[in-house]
Amino acid sequence: MRGDPLLAARGLATWYELRRWGFLHQGWVRAVDGVSFQLAEGEAVAVVGESGCGKSTLAKTLLGLVRPLRGEVWFEGRRLGGADDWRWYRRRVGYVQQDPYGALPPFMSVRRILEEPLVVNGVSSPSKRRARVVEALEAVQLVPPEEFLPRFPHMLSGGQQQRLVVARATLLGPRLLVADEPVSMLDASVRAEVLQLLRSLQQSHRLSVVYITHDLSTVRHFCERVLVMYAGKLVEQAQVTDLLREPKHPYTQALLAAIPDPDPENARRLRPVPPGEPPSLVRPPEGCRFHPRCPAAIPGVCDRREPPDFEVGAGHVAACWLYEGARTVTAAPAVEGGGSP
Amino acid sequence: MRGTLRELVRYPSALAGLAILAFLVGISVYALVAIPYPEAVRLWSGGEAAWPRNPRNARPEWLNWLWGGRLPRTLVVHSPRVPARERDLGSGVREVQFDLPFEYRYRRFPTEVAVFVYADYQEQAPQLELSWRTPTGSELRLADLTPRRQDIYRLSADAELRRNLGGAPEQMLFSTADRPGEAVPGRYTLTVRAFLFEPGSSVRAELVVYGEVYGLAGTDHLRRDLLLPLLWGTPIALAFGLLAAVGSSLSTLLIAAVGAWYGGWVDGLIQRITEVNLILPGLPILIMIGTLYSRSLWVILGAVILLGIFGGGIKTYRALFLQVKEAPYVEAARAYGVGNLRMVAVYLVPRAIPVLLPQFVTLIPGFVFLEATLALLGLGDPVLPTWGKVIEDAYRAGALYVGYTYWVLEPAFMLMLSGLAFTLLGFALDRVFNPRLREL
Structure with a gap:
């Protein structure tokens, strides 16, 4: 990893409380449960995993939309504790959402949409705001800006809408961009265009990006590093090339095997798919959370003890007992299962 | 928007x-x-006092189009500025007489008849004699009164007159014995004879024959x-x-x-x-x-x-x-x-x-x-x-x-x-x- 990390998460846990009759405690949904990682300045990292593994909750936690129950978030060497820290932090983070149309208030014009973050963050001079808005529109190639300013979201195409969302996310000059499946609702033709835009913005502004996706095929263009998430935990972290060439964790291997290849042979071949479904996040399995579906599970080990992060290569970490011999990176996360905080 | x-x-x-x-x-x-x-x-x-010259419960005037103009309108006749006749009776008493003539064109009766009297005097009020002349020429003594400075004499409400006429004054005064249910159109005259007892005093009168229609919207029970x-x-x-x-x-x-x-x-x-x-x-x-x-x-x-x-x-x-x-x-x-x-x-x-x-x-x-x-x-x-x-x-x-x-x-x-x-x-x-x- 290069230099000081811009963002560091340590043992981050975001649990949602389940209540009965609106007040009786019934349990927790452990959407994010002990996640630690670092993100360098200008680095793009992908978080992959299947639906319901806690990716979006991680994104919301990183945006400060949901407060973590435990764990720490450090940003630019500052620990985010009180509300003031989070407010300070929010100005430095941009958010690109999945559904571009839903992400834009339908009753506001493009101009209002882009001015809102400026108004909220204290840019009170209208001429300054207008200049920033025009600049932002040009940066995402919504040109000529004058033509787009009075339009409403429903008058834009899907790709234009998503570019507007990107413009809004980068308007305040953030250091970090959290993109939650930014292209999954777009047409394939528009996808590449939006990804390229994100990539070029990232490079020109030295933005760090957390790119959340379930689609490994888009990760290659975009990110240096990949975090694989399963049932609220990170199971593997590696450089993109390493991960794709040599996935260590059985879950990652299964995930990679599921990427469709444009190979006609596929029609005649049945791929091995891990049996079962992702586990319940309310009562996750004991030990390694993947063990009930894992083809390589070691009885007596995987179903008893939670695996720590083992360093399986340079900058390659996997939380799996198969690599027990390797050096552990960190002690197992601060959060041991069970109990309320 | x-x-x-x-x-x-x-x-x-x-x-x-x-x-x-x-x-x-x-x-x-x-x-x-x-x-x-x-x-x-x-x-x-203000109630009735604010609208004394309006008829009670009058229909809107435009209803006359449907009724062929048969509904009587309200007539207001002012006394002439100069009395028709003025006579000095000596010892400070003057006799003043004037007519309030009007043309009645309807077959329906008016709803009310009233005389508004404005008397100007210091101490002794004048005395008035009111008489009525119909188009057929018959003449009738209506009432004698001693008005206050501003007074309204409502013929329709005068019980004595009603008894004398043998029916509602506003009907009896406008009809003849042979056709009791119908007003006789023509020229009617109310004659006011006043006796003034003070040198500077004077009297004016206003005759209001209330009709059945009024204005664009009519009137209510309080006029x-x-x-x-x-x-x-x-x-x-x-x-x-x-x-x-x-x-x-x-x-x-x-x-x-x-x-x-x-x-x-x-x-x-x-x-x-x-x-x-x-x-x-x-x-x-x-x-x-x-x-x-x-x-x-x-x-x-x-x-x-x-x-x-x-x-x-x-x-x-x-x-x-x-x-x-x-x-x-x-x-x-x-x-x-x-x-x-x-x-x-x-x-x-x-x-x-x-x-x-x-x-x-x-x-x-x-x-x-x-x-x-x-x-x-x-x-x-x-x-x-x-x-x-x-x-x-x-x-x-x-x-x-x-x-x-x-x-x-x-x-x-x-x-x-x-x-x-x-x-x-x-x-x-x-x-x-x-x-x-x-x-x-």
Whole structure:
């Protein structure tokens, strides 16, 4: 990893409380449960995993939309504790959402949409705001800006809408961009265009990006590093090339095997798919959370003890007992299962 | 907004609604400008004294078109400036005589006859002798009187005259013995002979033969011109309806948004208050306020708004806001730092405007009718001339049984017109906004 990390998460846990009759405690949904990682300045990292593994909750936690129950978030060497820290932090983070149309208030014009973050963050001079808005529109190639300013979201195409969302996310000059499946609702033709835009913005502004996706095929263009998430935990972290060439964790291997290849042979071949479904996040399995579906599970080990992060290569970490011999990176996360905080 | 307006005028019903509304607003402006508020209150609550020369319960004049001009109009005859004859009787006594002639052209009888006397004297009032001459030439001594400085002598109410004539004076004086049920058209003359006892004193008289029609709107049982409450009722009704609708629906919207956004105990409290309020019967509460506290229109308006704040609308809007609250754009706004108040006011509430606006417009006539209902129950504002008060008076006088249909129909027509305007407009607005509602 290069230099000081811009963002560091340590043992981050975001649990949602389940209540009965609106007040009786019934349990927790452990959407994010002990996640630690670092993100360098200008680095793009992908978080992959299947639906319901806690990716979006991680994104919301990183945006400060949901407060973590435990764990720490450090940003630019500052620990985010009180509300003031989070407010300070929010100005430095941009958010690109999945559904571009839903992400834009339908009753506001493009101009209002882009001015809102400026108004909220204290840019009170209208001429300054207008200049920033025009600049932002040009940066995402919504040109000529004058033509787009009075339009409403429903008058834009899907790709234009998503570019507007990107413009809004980068308007305040953030250091970090959290993109939650930014292209999954777009047409394939528009996808590449939006990804390229994100990539070029990232490079020109030295933005760090957390790119959340379930689609490994888009990760290659975009990110240096990949975090694989399963049932609220990170199971593997590696450089993109390493991960794709040599996935260590059985879950990652299964995930990679599921990427469709444009190979006609596929029609005649049945791929091995891990049996079962992702586990319940309310009562996750004991030990390694993947063990009930894992083809390589070691009885007596995987179903008893939670695996720590083992360093399986340079900058390659996997939380799996198969690599027990390797050096552990960190002690197992601060959060041991069970109990309320 | 401009787009909405442009779309709106494509609907004929909206155009009709807007036209009626413009008409009502025009009436309101005219009423407020032409009859200032204190004047309106004086004329309305001054009762009969404010309109002595108006006939009682007269129909609107334009009804004469249907009746072929057979309904008599009110005639007012002033005494001449210079008396026809003046004679000095010596020892300071003068005799003055003048005629008040008029042409009566109707077969129907007048409703009343009265003589307004204005006597100018220091101590000793003059004495008057009134006599009546019919077109057939017969002459009749009506009465002798000693008037006060300003006096009204109502022939129709003179019991002695009635006895002498053997029937209602306004009929007997206008008919002949051979055709008792019909007035004889022609020239009638009232002769006033006055004896003045002071050098500087004088006397003037005015004969009023009350007809059966009056003005554009007719009169009520207190001789008041109904045009006054019909004109003045318009701004009052519009203001009451509009304020009540704005007050209750805007506050409802805001409260629903606040409840939905903050959730938790705030939402719970708002919901419980609403549920309790929904079981409370509004009309009895208003009746209690009107009876025990004040019948002022503005107090009632305040009560209506208060009762409406936690109305059923809260449930509808809350459902809408709970949905909007989860919208990605709200999440995005939180991410770029929008605070709670701005979120409610700028991000949630505008989303409900398309739902609110048509509802709001169709809500207005309900409040206008409520004002009329309260008036009918005797809880109308005691001083303001409103449509509801006219209906109440008509109802108390049994107008429909006696045949004064105009008295009920005129205010009812105004109520209907205002209801129609807002309903037409509301339906059109609903159609304009409905395609967008599907996007929610």
